[in-house]
Amino acid sequence: MKTLRHCLLLLSLAAAAPAATWQPVHVPGKIDFTGIAWLRAWVKVHDSFFAKHERNLWEESVGVNIRKLAGAHEVWVNGKNIGTGGSFPPQYADAGDTLFRHKVPVGTLRKGEWNEIAIRMSVPKAPGGFLAEAPFIMNYEQECIFEGEWELLTDANYQPGGALKQKPAHAAFDSFHESQRVLGRTEQVHGPSLPPKESAAKMSANDGLKTELLLSEPLIAQPFHFSFDERGRLWVAQTRQYPYPAGLKMLSRDKYYRAVYDKEPVAPPNHVPGADIISIHEDSDGDGVYDKSKVFVDGLNMANAAVRGHGGVWVMHVPFLLFYPDKDGDDVPDGPPVTHLSGFGFEDTHAQANGLVWGLDGWLYGCQGSGTTCRVRRPGIDAPDSPGAHFEGCMVWRYHPDTRAFEIFSEGGGNTFGVEMDAQGRAYSGHNGGDTRGWHYVQGGFYLMQGVTPGKFGPPRNPYAFGDLPMMATEDPVVRFTHFGAFAEGSALPPALAGMLFAIDPLHNEVIASRRIPHGSTFDTKDHGVVVKSADPAFRPVYIANAPDGSIYVSDMYEFYIAHGQHYQNQIDPTTGRIYRIVGKDAKRETDINLAAKSTEQLIALLGHPNKWHRHTAVRLLGERKDAQGVPALKKLIATDNGLAALNALWALHQSAGLDDATAVLALHHASPAVRAWTARLLGDDYGSNRNLGLPPLERKTAQLLPTNVFDALVAQATTEKDAETRSQYACTARRLADVQALPLIAAVMSHDEDVNDPYIPLLCWWVFEARIPSATSEVLDFFKNPALWQEPVVMQQVLPRLVRRFAVEGKRQDLLLIAHLLKLAPGKEQAALLLKGFEEAYRGRTMIGLPDELIKAMAASGGASLSIRLRQGDAAAVSEALAIIGNPKAAPEDRLLYTRSFGEVLHADAVPVLLKVVAAKGSDELRKAALAALAAYDREDIATGALAALPALPEGVRPAAFALLSSRARWTQALITALQSGGLSLSLVPNDVAENLRLNADKTISAAAEKLFPKTTTGYDFKKKITEVETALQHGTGNPYLGEVTFMQRCASCHKLFFKGGSIGPDLTSYQRDNLGTMLISIVNPNVEIREGFQFITIATKDGRSISGFQVDRDNQVTVLRGLDGQDVTLDAKNISSVTPMGRSLMPEGLLEGMNEQQIRDFFAYLRISHPITK
Secondary structure: OHHHHHHHHHHHHHHHOOOOOOEEEEEOOOEOOOEEEEEEEEEOOOHHHHOOOOOOOOHHHOEEEEEOEOOEEEEEEOOEEEEEEOEOOOOOEOOOOOEEEEEOOOOOOOOOOEEEEEEEEEEOOOOEOEOOOOOEEEOOOEEEEOOEEEEEEOOOOOOOOOOEOOOOOOOEEOOOEEOOOOOOOOOOOOOOOOOHHHHHHOEEEOOOEEEEEEEEOOOOOOEEEEEEOOOOOEEEEEOOOOOOOOOOOEEEEOOOOOEEEOOOOOOOOOOOOOOEEEEEEEOOOOOOOOOEEEEEEEEEOOEEEEEEOOOEEEEEEOOEEEEEEOOOOOOOOOOOOEEEEEEEOOOOHHHOOEEEEEOOOOOEEEEEOOOOEEEEEOOOOOOOOOOOEEEEOOEEEEEOOOOOOEEEEEEEEEOOOOOEEOOOOOEEEOEOOOOOOOEEEOOOEEEEEOOOOOOOOOOOOOOOOOOOEOOOEEOOOOOOOOOEEEEOOOOOOOHHHOOOEEEEEOOOOEEEEEEEEEEOOEEEEEEEEEEEEEOOOOOOEEEEEEOOOOOEEEEEOOOOOOOHHHHHOOOOOOOOOEEEEEEEOOOOOOOOOOHHHOOHHHHHHHHHOOOHHHHHHHHHHHHHHOOHHHHHHHHHHHHHOOOHHHHHHHHHHHHHOOOOHHHHHHHHOOOOHHHHHHHHHHHHHHHOOOOOOEEOOOOOOOOOOOOHHHHHHHHHHHHHOOOHHHHHHHHHHHHHOOHHHHHHHHHHHHOOHHHOOOOOHHHHHHHHHHOOOOOOHHHHHHHOOOHHHHHOHHHHHHHHHHHHHHHHHHOOHHHHHHHHHHHHHOOOHHHHHHHHHHHHHHOOOOOOOOOOHHHHHHHHHOOOOOHHHHHHOOOHHHHHHHHHHHOOOOOOHHHHHHHHHHOOOOOOOOHHHHHHHHHHOOOOHHHHHHHHHHHOOOOOHHHHHHHHHHHHHOOOOOHHHHHHHHOOEHHHHHHHHHHHHHOOOOHHHOOHHHHHHHHOOOOHHHHHHHHHHOOOOOOOOOHHHHHHHHHHHHHOOOOOHHHHHHHHHHHOOOOOEEOOEEOOOOOOOOOOOOOOHHHHHHHHHOOOOOOOOOOEEEEEEEOOOEEEEEEEEEEOOOEEEEEOOOOOEEEEEHHHEEEEEEEEEEOOOOOOOOOOOHHHHHHHHHHHOOOOOOOO
C-alpha cells in the first residue's frame, strides 16, 4: 500500500511540473541543448510530387536531405520513420558530416495538406542543430529548402503525427523552385531485386531465340560496355563509380543534374582511385560458359568503355581517353597509361563520352551525350590553354591512333550512348526519346539536336547549317526509348532475323527487332516485334553487340530505378549487373574464335565469314600487322568479289598498305555500292581535311589534290551513280577535298534531279559550300556563273536559297553586295524569286536596314520591291505609308520596328515628330530605343528637348539609348549638362558608363562640368586583392545558378549573350572558355587588361557634327557600322566620317562585382560556368 501511495505521489508531482512546449528556433543555426529533442516543421509539397509517370518517376524520387546535423537523428514524415543518421543511446554514434538522403516512401505525403517533418535528435554535448545548411525536400526537379523558423521541443516523449488540413501558424514551408542544391554520394537505396538466376528465369524470347545468363554479380557489376579481343575473350567495363566522380566536390548544379565541380581530375596513375574495373572473361573450353576471369585494371574513376587494339587497351576514362600498353598480351599493363585525349566533359556523368568501338577505317569511334560539353585536347601536342575542340551536347567523334587526328564525325543525336558499326561500316546509335529506333550517322553530318529547347540546351553550333539531318523515321508508334541497338549479323541467330536491328529498351525491359527500309540515302524502320522480354522490372539493358560465337550479347545494368536523376539521388545499386546471350534455340555457336593465332592468309580468308565479328576483327588485325605479303590477295579479292569480302578487303588494304591509284580507280567502279562509297570516303580521309570541329593530324593540316586519274574517275562515277547512299558519301567527301576538286565533284552530285527531296543529300550538298565561306567565297561565286547549274533542281531549290540566306544572315555590307551579284546572275524571275526566298528567311524576325543601294536596285529589278525597298528609293507614297505604320500602335510590332530604324538611314523631316511621339509614348522598349537611335541622324534642337523631357519616365532599359542620343552632338550634350546642373534632370539617372564618357568628352567645357557633377571616387583599385577575395569566396561554399542568372540579367545581359539570353554589344560568352576560372576572373575584375579583338571602344566624329561611341561591327570603303552601349547599330557613310579615335579601354565597366556578398558571387559564377541553358 505504501508503494502504491508513493507512485501516486510521484505521478501527481510530475503532472504538476510544467510540460515542455514547442519553441521557435531558426534553421540553420546552433541550438543550446543536450540529450533528446525534436525539431518540427510542415511542408505543403509541389503538385509535381504526385504526378503520374510510367516509371513513377516523381513519387519514387522524393527525399529529405540532411547534412551536418549535430549528433544522431531520426526523420519522420507524417508519423512514419523514414531514416536514421548515426545511432541513439545506449549504442550512440554521431552521424558526422555525412550527407543523408532519406527516401520518402510512395504514399507518405498528402496532396494539398501540410505534411509534418519531425526530426528526433540525440546530442550528448551542445550545441545541437543544423550547423551549416538547412535541410531540404526534393523530387526529381523541384525542391523546398527548410530555411527559417522551425519548432523545437526539448522533450523525448513526442509522438509524430500526420498531415494538417489547415496551415499551421509557425514553421510552415511551401516555396518550391527548380532543384539546384548540391548533392553527393551517400547511403544508396536499392530497389526491389531478384537473384541472377531468378531474374533470368523471368526472361522470355520469341522467334526461335533463347536467352542464357553468362555473367552476374559479384563477378561483374554495372556493365556499361563490353567488347571482344582478337582471342574472342570478353572485356567488361564495370562503371561502379557512377554517378559521382571520386575526389571531386560539387559546387553547383541545375535541375537536370548538370554540375560544376571544384577541379579537373588528374589522369591515372596519379588520380583519386575510384571503384571502376576493366575485367576479362574467357570461355577456355568452348562450352559457352565463362570459366576464367581476371581484372586488367581496377581503381578507375569514371571508366565506361574499353577496347583492345594497337598493342594495348583503350579506355574511356572521362575526362580522358587512355591507352594502357600491353604489347605482349599478358593482360598486365606494360607501364602507366598514356593520355591520348583530355577534356571530355563530366557535368552529367549519365551523358559522358562513351561507347568505344573500332571503325573499319582504322579510327577509334566514340560518342558524347546531351548533358555534357567537351574541350578536347591532345596532351603533349595541344597547349593546355589552347581552344581545343569545344562542343556542347550529342555527337559522334573519332580519333586516329597513328596520325593523332581528332574529329567530330557527326553532330547531333539524342543523348548518344554507344556506336554500332554495321556490316557495311555505317554508324548508328540510339535515342533517349520516342518516335524513332535511332540515328544513321554520315560523315560530317549536322543532325537534329536533342537540344531544341532554349531552356535546356544551347543553340546549334553552326548557325549556317540551315537544316539538320533527321533521325530514322519509323512506320510504327515508337514509345520512349530505344537506348541503343546492334544489327543481327551472326551465324548463331535465326536466318529470318538476319540484318535486323536488335534495339534495347531499358524502360520497358525488352529487346525489339526492327527492319531497315531504304529511304533515299538513309533508312526508315519497320518493327518486327519484341524478341526478348523480361518480367523483372529491374532488367535494364544498356549495351548490346554481336559476339564471336555468332550470337548477340546484351548487358543488364540491373536497376529498379532507371532515371539518371534517381541515380544522383543515390537510388542505385553499384553491386549488381548481368550479361546475357541471345541465341537461336537450335543454333550451333562458332567456336573458332582465336583470331590472334591465325596467319595473314587465314585472316584474309575470314573477310567473307558469315559472322560480322570475324570479318571486322580480321580487318583490324590485318591493319595492325601491315603484312606486305597479304596485299596482292587483298587486291585480288577487291577485283573479283562483289560482296562483303571485297568491302572488308578494301578496309584491310587501306589500313595495312593504303590505296594505290589503280586500286582506287577500280574500286570506284566496283559493282558493290558500298565499295564505291567507301572508296570515296577513304580518299577524302587520305587527301582531304576535316571541315568540322576537330584537331588536325600531326603531319598534314590542309587538303592535298587527288591524283588526276583518280579524281576524274570519282567525278565520272558521281555523274552516273545510281545509288543514293553512295551519292551522299560523294557529297561528304567533296566537303573534305581541296576547293578546286570539291566544286566539280559536288556539281556532279547535284546533277541528279531525283535527290531534290532526299532526306540527306540536299543538305550535304549545301554544306560543301557552307564550309567554304568565307575562305573561298570568290571561288563559290565563280562556280555559280555556270548557267547550266541554275537549271538543276537541287541547286535552285536547295542550295542557292541557302547561299543567299548565308550572306544575308551575316549581314555585312560585302555579304549583301554578294546577294546583289547573285540576283544579277539569275537567268529569270523564277530563279530570282527562289533567291529572295532565302533572303526573306534570313530576315525573318530581323529588321531590313542597312541594305546597300546596289542590292536594293537588284531586288527591285527582280520584281521584289517591298515597302522597305521603295522607302529606300525615296518613294513619297512609301514614306507616308511607313510613317503611318510607325505611328499606329495596332500595327505589327516587327513592321513598326523595321520602318523606325529605316528612318535613321533614309532621312525625312516628317519622321522627326512621329519618332519623338514614339519615344514619349508607353510601348515596346525596342521600338523606343530604335526611335532614339534614328533621331540621332537629324540635327534639330527639338530632338534634345524632347529626349530630355521624356528621359525621367523612360524604362531603365531604354535610358542608355536616350543618353547615347544626347551624347552624340555637342549642343545636345551641353543641353544634358545644363539640365543636370539645374536639377531639371536627376544625377541619379546617369549610369557610371555615361558619366565616364562625359568626363572624357573632347569638349573641355563639357568634360570639366562632368568632372564636377560626377567626381571620381575610386583611385588605385587593387585588382589582385579583388581577385584573391573572389577566389576565396568561391572556395568557401556552393552556388545557386538560378539566383546567379538573375544577377547576370541585371549586370551583364544588356551587353553579353550566354546561350539564348542577353545582348550583342559585347562578346558572346557561350563559346568562351568559361571552364577556365583564372581567365574569366581577370576578364571580369580587370576588363581593360586584355580587350577582345573586335570589341575595342572607339569614338567616331562625323562631318555633320555627331560624336558616336561604341565598337565597330562592320566596315568597308563605303560605310562603317558602329554598335553603341545601347545595343543599337548606326550605319555611317565613309564620306561623312571626319575622325576615328580609339579610347583604349573595354566597353565592360570596372567594379562589376562591387556590392555583391560572397554568396551572390558564388551564385553568379555558378551561372557563368553552366554548360547548358537552365531556363527558357
